[in-house]
Amino acid sequence: MKYPQSHCRKGKQEESFLKKGLTAFYHQDDEKALELFRKLLRYNPENLHAHYLTALCDLLHTQEQELENICSHALKLNRNHPYTIACEAVRYLYLSNFSRAEALFEKALGILPNDLDLGIGLGILYEFSGDKEKGIDIYTQALRLDPGNPRIHISLGSLYSIDGEFDAALAEYKKAKKFAPDLENPHQHLGCDYYHEGLIEQATSEFGMVIQEEPGGPAAYFYLLDCLRRLGRIDDSLDIYQEIKKKFGNDPSLTSGFFEQFNMHIDAIAALQSLFKKNPNNQNILLRLSRAYLDANRLDEAITMAKRLVQLAPDDFKNLALLGKLYFKSEDYKLAAAFSRRAINLNPNAQSAYTILADSLLFLGQQKKSYGIIQKMELVRKEAWENYQAKFSGQDRADAGL
Template sequence: MQHRGETAPRYQKQSRMKRKLTHLPEEEPEDLIRRYEAFLSQKTEAGYFDVYEMEQIVDYYLRWGRTRESSVALEFGFRLHPGSPVLLVQRAKIFLASGQAQKALQLLESSVIRFEYDVLLLKINVLSALERHSEARALAEELLADQSLETDTTCLDLAYLYLSNYDIENAMYFLQLGEKANPKNTDILFELAFCYDTREDNEASIAIYEKILKIDPYSAETWFNLGQVYFLIPDYTKAIMAYEYALVIRPDDSLTYLQKAHSHFQLQQYREAIDDYEVYASMVPDTWQIWLFIGECYERLEQFAEAIQYYSKSLKMHSDNYEALTGIAICLMEQDKFDDSIAFSRRAIEINPDAADGWVYLAEGLVGLDRPEEALQAYIKSIRLDPNQPETYMAIANICMDKGEYNLALEYYRQALALNDESDLQNIHLFMAVAYYKTGRREEAFFALDKAMEESLDALKVFREICPESDF
């Protein structure tokens, strides 16, 4: 089957995963929000919220991107505290969040608002949004020159500001300044590592995480993040070691078990992967995708009955589960149960007719039943959906060879070679040598056979068995 050359699970997403954070957003004022929303639901202004409570309420809605609710809260706050400078600052935040940076700046520059630390940070943010970067940087430098402030904390706040605007370069500038001021500030180090992760500078990221571990060797988040970087390099053995340290510290972390299982899969350590996937499945409510992972592990171990069992568990949870249907189809095909395999492939195609691999699995089942014409149509449908399939071009060529259509077979073999290094296409030069010989192109047949003999010592013997009349 074509999937045999893969090393990654068919269903595993390969992407840069988000880090875990050791610093979390400040605790949400849940009781305050509940009390405020209860007043609103009663359509009354009964009760009292002081100005700082109203500030928290507006900030809460802004953090969750609920600009309309933050505006309602602000107007309610002004009815309780008319002209409050604190709430004027909140109005500037709302202006900024709603894309009205110029209005935010005008408000911040009014004589009513005092230039305190948080207000200066907000003004830097507004200036950056207006692309007045030199003014923003100058104001940031003013903050750093203030001897009453802790340099590393100020640098971290400035970095957060730039990170919120996806300005990695400026964020790194202030983080590096902060690290110089206090090399043991792990919040700064985490943010630096995040910046290096974003830039895909894995070596620098590893160095930062190792610094954090020297400061706090019992940080499960750091071990997990280090494992993530090794996973991406990829160095799966080191990734597993890092995940294992994380699990010693925090044995109830489901995501670490999942990533450890993925790493074992990549190393073709399928039984170890199954063990970790099973632990993960016991810790989370939604398991249908994990059954897919375990099914594929058993498939790779050629334990097809067990693989079908897990694919079926996933299918039971999601009846329109394309991946489970194709997994079952493959396992049935491996057991030469071609009729049953075709039935599952057709169900998968009904769910996702634009998935090229489903048509390939259908074609392979039809080949197994010696129905080459139907198989050929399924293969052709597949390459129309995804032309980048050298193995499928080769499968089409092989059918053409069986039909005696040697020139057409050569056309498909050449397309396969154009898409992939010939070392990945077993016996392609041998088959091409046969096709050239059958079409009377002896010189080209000789050169193709010469290449085939470089790849396999048996190539000449097989060629003579297929073409006994040749004098090669």
């Protein structure tokens, strides 16, 4: 059968988005994968495979509302399709209802037993729930379908490291690197495993190996610096710090996030100030710079950045809540109350804004109003908990028939 040229072009474009998105996803570039899957959905809003993959990426990016939207849309298209069932599994996984998520993944796999992406989704569930044995089993099965899939090898490595099987973990990381040379150094993965387990001596050794093998990336330097500080090796840590400044000091877009991550406030502020000068209206930079000033207890400068942020995005409740918090810390309780109230008006579920508003009113001597805000906050919390319980139990999906 011959199709019109426009249909063929559409099919090829759709296939291209899916292929590129899966490549990014299998290489653990979830941000790029999400962008491509969303493009695919704009091209074909009825592609349920893309719905499921988008849901997985939304889960990994903790984008709750986007996840809700994509799952609801899949239900409207075809509630009995295995990818729709898998979307619901991802949704329950986000809600930490692991048993319900597992049952739905297994139901989807019962319909499509050799679907690699469904297997990966079930593996992610076991990673979240900490079920190492089931995770290793499902990922091992998935490797039979795609032996060179780097994401699966990295996930297997992570599961092995949870149980202290670090040699097995490193072997999997090396396999991932073999199949995808652009991925992080295997010793970087293992170093982070040791680091998060509190095994700082071992982590130090791994990060040192990364620097010897691939000296071009900043991550190992920053982790090594922090390890050396924790071990009390001050002179060695200063040497690494100087090396960081020498190798990466001219690229604040590369270093600023690491400075923030490792609470290097002075360096973080300097890097973010440099980015701000080049992009004075970039909301992400403004938010990060305001928080960096706050961490350094430079409240006036933090407020200045937050005010600029509010000017650029006056309807973003998070910006208003931040400004309210900053005014509260600077003991300007009237402005703290005013901006917190504006945040609540935009989003009645802005929990932190209720706390700042209630405390501000208390400092202003308005005890009765403060108590009223606390009562309202408790009511909002109660409603939020009831909504969560309804989602967790599936009451809000009672008509889904899954």
